[in-house]
Amino acid sequence: MKKAINWISLVLAIAALCLSVVNLTAAQKPAEEPVKDIQYVMFLGTNDKDTNAPVFSPEEAKVKAADILVEHFGGYTIQEANGGWKDGETLYQEYTLVIYLSDTTKDAVHAAADDLLRVFNQSSVLIQENETGTEFYSG
Numbered sequence: 324m325k326k327a328i329n330w331i332s333l334v335l336a337i338a339a340l341c342l343s344v345v346n347l348t349a350a351q352k353p354a355e356e357p358v359k360d361i362q363y364v365m366f367l368g369t370n371d372k373d374t375n376a377p378v379f380s381p382e383e384a385k386v387k388a389a390d391i392l393v394e395h396f397g398g399y400t401i402q403e404a405n406g407g408w409k410d411g412e413t414l415y416q417e418y419t420l421v422i423y424l425s426d427t428t429k430d431a432v433h434a435a436a437d438d439l440l441r442v443f444n445q446s447s448v449l450i451q452e453n454e455t456g457t458e459f460y461s462g
Contacts, residue, residue, distance in 0.1 A: 365436065366420075372445055
């Protein structure tokens with residue numbers, strides 16, 4: 324009788340161990356791969372291409388750019404920067420907006436850049452494409 328109880332205890336212990344392993348395996352979700360995305364970074368100078376004078380005050384420039392970006396993307400991130408370059412012996416400097424965009428396309432970025440070029444009277448907007456992982460984390 325004692326041997327039967329030992330065998331039953333052993334079988335129950337093995338069954339409990341197997342169930343524990345199954346539960347642990349099922350509870351672990353496979354690691355989700357980050358969504359590959361292209362982050363577009365636009366560098367928008369704010370000096371007029373013809374006169375090299377500021378087109379807008381810094382505050383006005385941010386508002387004008389934000390209006391265009393909201394129209395095209397529904398949102399934006401803007402940082403302020405100062406840019407400079409040398410042409411011959413002359414050093415030029417200008418207030419610059421750095422714009423970060425994700426979850427969009429190159430065509431959409433170019434469409435917004437066309438509007439920015441026109442409104443800010445620029446000859447070009449520097450656009451960088453950076454491969455990144457994107458996640459909208461909410462807790």
